[in-house]
Amino acid sequence: HRNRETKFVNEEEIHGLVEKLDQTHTLYTFSQKYNVVLFQKFMEGNKLARIISIPKRGDIMLIDEFGSNMTLEDAIKVGYKPAYVLSDKPRSHHQKFVKFRFPKSNQLRSNTFHLIDLLLQYVSPRNIKVSEEDGFWYFHVRQSIIQLPMQMQIEWIDCLIPYIIEGKLTRRVNNSVYLDSSSVTKAVTITSNEYHTITKIVNETNSSIEEFIASAIRDKINQHML
Incomplete structure (x- = not known):
């Protein structure tokens, strides 16, 4: 177009992309x-x-x-x-997450922030990812074991369990709690050409191969349910 290589984009696609980025x-x-x-x-x-x-x-x-x-x-x-010392434990090798959902709040002493402090005080920050969507904060915590003071274990579990939307908390010996993902790992075999194609897609979309495969499986399940 006018001697320049130009890519034309549908206006509706732009609005859809903006809406998606605003949501998550x-x-x-x-x-x-x-x-x-x-x-x-x-x-x-x-x-x-x-x-x-x-x-x-x-x-x-x-x-x-x-x-x-x-x-x-x-x-x-x-x-x-x-107000507290962060855990210095290394990043967990697990690729699975326990997912918490907290209502967003502007009050810095609210119950929402009390719950967030419970996580931040004991879970290694290297194992936490945070996103926001539709008035909620989502905390994705890698499957891992955390150590808690004996007097905190019951309170910690009782306070946080109502806000788990994926995974579970399990009491362990030695005052520890296991953050256990509800995900199941299955090996998938694909051709080298399929792998290179997927790699190109995830690089262009700034995602990961695991996220791409999980999304494709969910789409297939939704099509089947419909």
Whole structure:
């Protein structure tokens, strides 16, 4: 078009893509450099603030109870400190997740944030992914074992179980809890040409081969049910 290579896109497809991106938004969760995690609680005396943004580049941002934003650097300068120490356990090798859904809240001391603190305080931030959709925050926690103080184990399980939408929590010996995914792993054999095609698709869509295969299976199940 006018001596330039041009790709024309249907306007309806653009609106559909925008709507899809607005519905599901994956958030950057953990900064290994600064050892902070999204929604982590910081205290300065009785004043409370939480991390609200961990960008790939730029400043990590916090918000206080009065709605004022500040960078992590500025928050530390005025005396804010993490309210709890994050777990330093390495990332779990499992590719399965336990999924929690919490209603979004703007009140930094709300029950929603109390539940989130229970997760952030004991689960390794390397095992957590966060997304938001339709007024909810979704926490995807890799299948793993976490250690809890004896007095916290029952409260931790009882508080969080109502918010699980995939997977389960199982009490173990030595004051530990097993975050057990409800997923089942099955080996799939495909041709090399199919593999290269899938690889090209996931690179273009910024997803993974596992996500592509799971999505294809779900689509096939939905077609069958219809």
